[in-house]
Amino acid sequence: MCGDGDEAQGDCGSREEWTLLFWTSLAVIVPVIITLWCSAQRSKRKTHMKDFFRKSKHGWRYTDLFNKPTYCCVCSQHILQGAFCDCCSVCADEQCLQRADRSLACKEIMAPSGPDGAVQHRWVRGNVPLASYCAVCKQQCGTQPKLCDSRCVWCQTTVHDDCMESLADADRCSLGEFRSLIIPPHYLYRVNKLRRRHPDEYSKLASSCGSGWTPMLVLANTRSGNNMGEALLGEFRSLLNPVQVFDLSEISPSKALQLCTLLPPGSVRVLVCGGDGTVGWVLDAIDTMKLKGQDQFIPRVTILPLGTGNDLSNTLGWGAGYAGEIPVEQVLRNIVDAEVVKMDRWKVQVASKGLYFRKPKVLSMNNYFSVGPDALMALNFHAHREKTPSFFSSRIINKAVYFLYGTKDCLVQECKDLDKRIELELDGERVALPSLEGIIVCNIGYWGGGCRLWRGMGDEPCPPTRLDDGLLEVVGVFGSFHCAQIQVNLANPVRLGQAHTVRLVLKSSKMPMQVDGEPWAQGPCTITITHKTQALMLYHSTEQTDDDDDESSASETESPTPHDSPQPPGPASAHA
Ligand SMILES: [Zn+2]
Ligand SMILES: [Zn+2]
Ligand SMILES: [Zn+2]
Ligand SMILES: [Zn+2]
Structure with missing residues (x-):
């Protein structure tokens, strides 16, 4: 094809190179453009769909793949992807979605x-x-x-x-089966029609909901425990009235709890799905209800623990962490059978030395306060989790990292000679301290992710504890290695005593401290822990078995003697 001569040949060669280059770039660019266009279309469709979902009366959720054989409720075709309503379980493919939304009614809340x-x-x-x-x-x-x-x-x-x-x-x-927990649509309809909204009227209306009606609100924290909350919200919406199920990422507990004021006083239960921190958040909101004069509407609180190491939940018999081991229906059955117990809540006042004119820091405490190695562990863990949050999304990694910090701290021994730097007063009386590195003040039976701190191991008798006795249990630890030994039931802490009021004076230097797992570093100060109030909680009497918590479930199999069981249902406990 090419003519004679070097020049012509060179010309031809370069033309071939250009052609090759052209086709190569085309082969690369075209798929890239197609991919980009597709993903742009997809994201446009997604935002459009989100908009549509928000306006819809159904609780639509989109899925790329249904987890069971699914048929469109409009065209009856077998579908692999599409949307389903997590309140009424209607399913539809994308083409039929608009029609499904218009023609099929959702679960009516009222x-x-x-x-x-x-x-x-x-x-x-x-x-x-x-x-x-x-x-x-x-x-x-x-x-x-x-x-x-x-x-x-x-x-x-x-x-x-x-x-x-x-x-x-x-x-x-x-x-x-769950009629005693459901708020029936006709109840809300009648309350809405009431001319005078008064608790007595609610109680009259409640008679139409059957005897033993204890409506339950669900408050789920979708941020705790590996996205478990999202799925749980859907399951509860489909089993109960969607109006009684709240997502705490969208509404605050105090707003959600206002629904209690439309229900018969003394009947309402609240299920908190989340960690101990979420429970504390809800209990604080309930305290605010008391301040607003809504005492009579105070609900009883029960827990579905998400995440790991939930000691409060464990103490109340709801396990240390739920990952779907039992179906949600069984969770509801357990709640129906649970009994009401009272639980002390405490006020922790931290007055920093030298800052007399500044208001002391005030915290609420349900679980425990501590100063020393376990607070240091929590502080290290906290600091690293803030830096690389994605790394800490798995609960196994969390446990491993927590353990690593514990052992690393063995070498550092930052909390040495605590007994020389701190004074401890129990009910106004100074306690002589042995050589210690940490002090832990407990309200509940479990500590450190499933360890029975006060009762300890062995058969040595210990003073009885109850959740509602107005007493705190105070123990000492010799160091982080001792802490780790206590956690695996190889050692006991030093029992320092029980008290209604605990006062700690830190005389010098900075120490790690924590309240309910929220750690901070604290300089010289006076800490006063006093009784704040009592919360009404639900107690589940047969322990849930949790496979990664075998040491606590093992101790559960020993028959507990009456005086050291976590909280025997006593005469003081109110009944629903
Ligand atoms: Zn049949
Ligand atoms: Zn269809
Ligand atoms: Zn629906
Ligand atoms: Zn029916």
Whole structure:
């Protein structure tokens, strides 16, 4: 093709090079452009969808892949991706979403009851839960590969399409197994219609909700415990009335708790899904209710622990951390059976030396206060978690890192000779301290992620403790190595005594301190711990087994003697 001569040949070569370069760049650039365009379209679609979800009356969630065979409620086609409502479980693909939103009603949070006071079933057809059985013929539902069979969004009854006609009580919904926890739509409808909003009126209305009605609010912290909160919110919305389920990333506990003031006084329960910190947050909000004169509406608090090392939850029998070991339905059953106990809450005042004119720092305490090695561990851990938060999202890594800090600190011994720098007063009496590196003041039975601090190991008798005795237990530790030994049940702390008021005077230098796992470094100061109030908590009497917490569940299998069980239900405990 090329003509004679070197020049022409060179010309031809460079043209070939250019052609090659052109096609190569085209081969690279075109896919990149296509990918970018697709992802731009996708994100545009996502924001559009988010907008749509926000305005919708359903609680839509989008998924790229359904976790079970799913059929669109509009076109009946089998779908792999699309949206589902986490209140009423309606599913739809993207094309049918608009129609589904317009034509299918969601679970009504507020509605009048039928003429004879009966609640109607609210059937949603198709996509019944796996392993659900027909209320009429007792055979499994949802086994055919199509949109078939129905579930009532209130009572969770499932029925075959063919059996629907022979269903007894077809026009009367009992609200199902958890009727004692659900706020029925007709209750809210009537409260809304009341001319005079008064607690006595609420109690009258409550008679239509059955005896033993203890409506429950769910307050979930979606930020704690590996996104478990998000899934739990959906499950509770589908089992209860969506109006009683709150996401604490969107609403503060004090606002959510205002729903209590529309319910009969003394009946409400609050389930807190989160860590001990979230529980403290909610309990503080309840104290604020007391200050506002809403004493009579104070709810009883129960816990579904997320994350790790939740000692308060563990003390109350709800386990140290929930990761879906038991179904949510079982959690609700445990709450129905739980009993009410009182729990002391404490006020920690920190008055820094030399700053007489400044107000002392005041903190609320549910679990424990400590000065010394375990506070130092928490402080180190805290500082590193702030720096690299993503590294700390796994609970196994968290435990490993926590342990590493503990051993590293063995070498440093920053808390040496604490007994020479600190004075301890129990109920106004000075306590002579042995050679110590740390002091821990406990309100509850567990400490340090599942360790029985006051009771310790062995059969040595110890003074009895209760959650509501108005007493704090004070112990000393010899150092971080001793701390670690205590945590694995190889050593006991030094029991220093019990008291109604604890005063600590730090005379010199800076020391690590913590209240309920919130650590800080503190210079010379006076710390006074006094009784603040009592909270009403729910206590679960059979311990949940937790596989990564075997030392505490092992100690649970020994039959506890009556005087050192965490808190025997005594005459002082109120009953719901
Ligand atoms: Zn469809
Ligand atoms: Zn819905
Ligand atoms: Zn029903
Ligand atoms: Zn059937």
